[in-house]
Amino acid sequence: MTGKPLLVILGPTGIGKTALGIAIARALDGEIVGADSRQIYRYMDIGTGKPTPEERAAAPHHLIDIVNPDENLGLAQYQRLAYAAIDDLHQRGKLPLLVGGTGQYLSAVTEGWSIPEVAPDHTLRAELEAFAAANGSLALHARLQQLDPAAAAQIDHQNVRRVVRALEVCLLTGEKISDLQRKKPPPYRLLHIGLTLPERAQVYARADARVDTMIAAGFVAEVRRLLDLGYARTLPAMSGLGYAHLAAHLLDGLPLTDAVAKTKNDTHDFIRRQYTWFRGHDLGTLWHNGEALSVAVLLRQLEAFLKG
Structure with missing residues (x-):
């Protein structure tokens, strides 16, 4: 070596x-x-x-x-x-x-x-993001699962930005992003x-x-500060573990115990996906x-x- x-x-x-x-x-x-x-x-x-x-x-x-x-x-x-x-x-x-x-x-x-160097199509992105907002991230992820199962298996459904990007590449090029990621x-x-x-x-x-x-x-105060700084809970960055649920606690009245429980469940799901990735790569x-x-x-x- x-x-x-x-x-x-x-x-x-x-x-x-x-x-x-x-x-x-x-x-x-x-x-x-x-x-x-x-x-x-x-x-x-x-x-x-x-x-x-x-x-x-x-x-x-x-x-x-x-x-x-x-x-x-x-x-x-x-x-x-x-x-x-x-x-x-x-x-x-x-x-x-x-x-x-x-x-x-x-x-x-x-x-x-x-x-792959595929230029972003902002109109298509807006359509896909609107679909996710109306139907949920799981529904958007299901569309990727149909077009590129390998990519879908590797991308968290909550990471809407990455799901949108993978769909964008598929729809614009007719190719799977997982195939285009040559090594x-x-x-x-x-x-x-x-x-x-x-x-x-x-x-x-x-x-x-x-x-x-x-x-x-x-952690709760950190999310409150982000919201006070003007960072919307819909931003891709806010899809990280815990942030969306704590934003719901602060903005929608979701009980803190429920927000914490949801964060723990999401973390377990994320860990399972991490191990799947480590085995596959x-x-x-x-x-x-x-x-x-x-x-x-x-x-x-x-x-x-x-x-x-």
Whole structure:
């Protein structure tokens, strides 16, 4: 295996990727490149599990807080920014760590997707968005399921922007976006480290506890601030786990207990989709128990990888 090293740390939400990434970065003179489609947004800190200022001071992070909630960052844009960050770290003699749980971000970088350059059709987008508003995101997702089942399996129905984009490519080109995403592997020497737990129920329980911690840390106030800043709950950024339900709590009177329960259920669904993605795009991931992993042992195992 040739090329400069790129260490990838992946796993389901709330499993401990950030802490492991920081520990390795500090030990091996590395810096972290984020692979989380929610942590790119400013002002959305608690609900996205964004690294704290203290954690970001402990190890430099890239591709976090790079757009406002009403701005879009396409997959091709993310890929270009990630490659630029990784190449810059290599030039500075640093070890890049790609850390996150967004499957498309991880695969676009590590598999070298050639993302289709299809110009947006704003009229078509408006029609599809109106359909979703009138019939629900599941109905829109069902249309994608008919046209491109592979893409539908990989895109969360709540992420209306991505569903619309996949439909847009299908309808404008007559091709499936999943077929157009050709691969040209990047010139990196890859090692994938995955964090999980022995039982799926343990992963869900950990995620539930994390939601409770977020609520205690001020998640509701964070959503209130976003709304006060003028960011509509219909924005794609606000489809992230918890944000829409807490907006409904604040604007529609949904009981907080119900909003929290819905957030936990959505998180379980999201975790299932993450594992499906990891299985379908496995590049030899070395899986570890996220609650029993010895960082010291892992660092010794990384020595051979770093030596090339």
